[in-house]
Amino acid sequence: MHIYKVGGAVRDRLLGRPVSDIDWLVVGATVEEMHAKGFRPVGADFPVFLHPKTGEEYALARTERKSGRGYGGFTFHASPGVTLEEDLIRRDLTINAMAEDEQGNVYDPYHGQRDLTARILRHVSPAFAEDPLRVLRVARFAARYAPLGFKVADETLALMRQISASGELQALTAERSWKEIERALMEAEPQVFVQVLRACGALTDLMPELAAHEQNLAALQRAAERQQPLNVRWACLLRGLEPAQIKALNQRLKAPRECQELASLVGEFADKGDKALELDAESLLEMLQKFDVYRRPQRFEEFIAACEMAAQGQSYPQGEYLRGAVAIVRAVDVKPLVEAGFTGQGLGAALREKRLEALKAYKNG
Ligand code: ATP
Ligand code: MG
Numbered sequence: 001m002h003i004y005k006v007g008g009a010v011r012d013r014l015l016g017r018p019v020s021d022i023d024w025l026v027v028g029a030t031v032e033e034m035h036a037k038g039f040r041p042v043g044a045d046f047p048v049f050l051h052p053k054t055g056e057e058y059a060l061a062r063t064e065r066k067s068g069r070g071y072g073g074f075t076f077h078a079s080p081g082v083t084l085e086e087d088l089i090r091r092d093l094t095i096n097a098m099a100e101d102e103q104g105n106v107y108d109p110y111h112g113q114r115d116l117t118a119r120i121l122r123h124v125s126p127a128f129a130e131d132p133l134r135v136l137r138v139a140r141f142a143a144r145y146a147p148l149g150f151k152v153a154d155e156t157l158a159l160m161r162q163i164s165a166s167g168e169l170q171a172l173t174a175e176r177s178w179k180e181i182e183r184a185l186m187e188a189e190p191q192v193f194v195q196v197l198r199a200c201g202a203l204t205d206l207m208p209e210l211a212a213h214e215q216n217l218a219a220l221q222r223a224a225e226r227q228q229p230l231n232v233r234w235a236c237l238l239r240g241l242e243p244a245q246i247k248a249l250n251q252r253l254k255a256p257r258e259c260q261e262l263a264s265l266v267g268e269f270a271d272k273g274d275k276a277l278e279l280d281a282e283s284l285l286e287m288l289q290k291f292d293v294y295r296r297p298q299r300f301e302e303f304i305a306a307c308e309m310a311a312q313g314q315s316y317p318q319g320e321y322l323r324g325a326v327a328i329v330r331a332v333d334v335k336p337l338v339e340a341g342f343t344g345q346g347l348g349a350a351l352r353e354k355r356l357e358a359l360k361a362y363k364n365g
Helices: 008-015 031-036 084-089 112-118 126-130 133-148 154-165 174-185 190-199 217-225 230-238 243-253 257-274 281-290 297-309 317-331 335-339 344-364
Strands: 002-006 023-027 040-043 046-050 057-060 062-071 074-078
Touching: 002 008, 002 084, 008 112, 023 084, 031 040, 031 057, 046 074, 062 084, 126 154, 133 154, 133 174, 133 190, 154 190, 174 190, 174 230, 174 243, 190 217, 190 230, 217 230, 217 297, 230 257, 230 297, 243 257, 257 281, 257 297, 257 317, 281 317, 281 344, 297 317, 317 344, 335 344
Parallel strands: 023 057
Antiparallel strands: 002 023, 040 046, 046 057, 062 074
């Protein structure tokens, strides 16, 4: 049996980038041999194993066929007879289709090194079209390697256009799509992900709400530059959509709760945030209450961050002003009111009154 490093580990080493996880490829072995060596299978009908000590993934060389079931609609044919070249040709991009043996020899039958040098994301073969997820993967790699000058090859973009036009993207599960979207949003230039999807027509199927909307990609780009977390990036992308669109998009993609929540709140309150300095104390308090800044101060910080990102690089004095307002209402002490005999709804009303007074003083101060 022969063991190779494959995929991202080879690519990123050649690019001089840090390698996070290593994918291994095993050629010429049977499932039984892997079991005998103590490897643990990852799933029942998926020829991938975990190393008994390192926990790294070892996949048996395979070819694949499209089908209605299995991993993302694929079944795999793995046998000791599948060659390195046969395995590599079913991979998505030439720069991802290289292997390296233990002596450090690089196997590159589809000219990944040439494309690395030329900064081109190019599909390996027409089989690319068999998995629509690859459209998202290419867009994600474009977002990741944009700072290095990588571009999608014309012929690959044309193929991505064909795939999008075929309607195949609609067959992707929310889970697979979201995983790519989430990773893409955390890349260096996430706006490139959206641009590539738009350029190949995939946005219409994946996120139609965005396709019809000239969204603020500059805000998303800034959020990445400023190392903002996932939910802030997602909220930046969705800003400007109608509440119903935000809800529909969130639910269709099954975005995680903190992403859904912040996007909805930004959709509802961003304009108020921008006008914070002009808001009267009533409206300001109403907004802080809706955010539950008493129990969820962090979420309000994320809201402010999302508003800041959209502020065209100018300073955002509203941010400091809102933080000040939060400190003011949080500082109002309930104890004197309890001691004065307030309970239940009366206590709530009295507390609200105190907070309102404090905000009025803050506004005038
Ligand atoms: P990352 O740095 O994001 O881990 P990677 O290239 O290692 O990038 P993985 O998702 O870990 O990406 O996959 C490992 C390799 O498996 C890829 O480099 C590629 O060769 C292949 N691969 C993964 N998913 C697909 C797919 N959907 N279609 C074709 N090839 C794929
Ligand atoms: Mg990997």
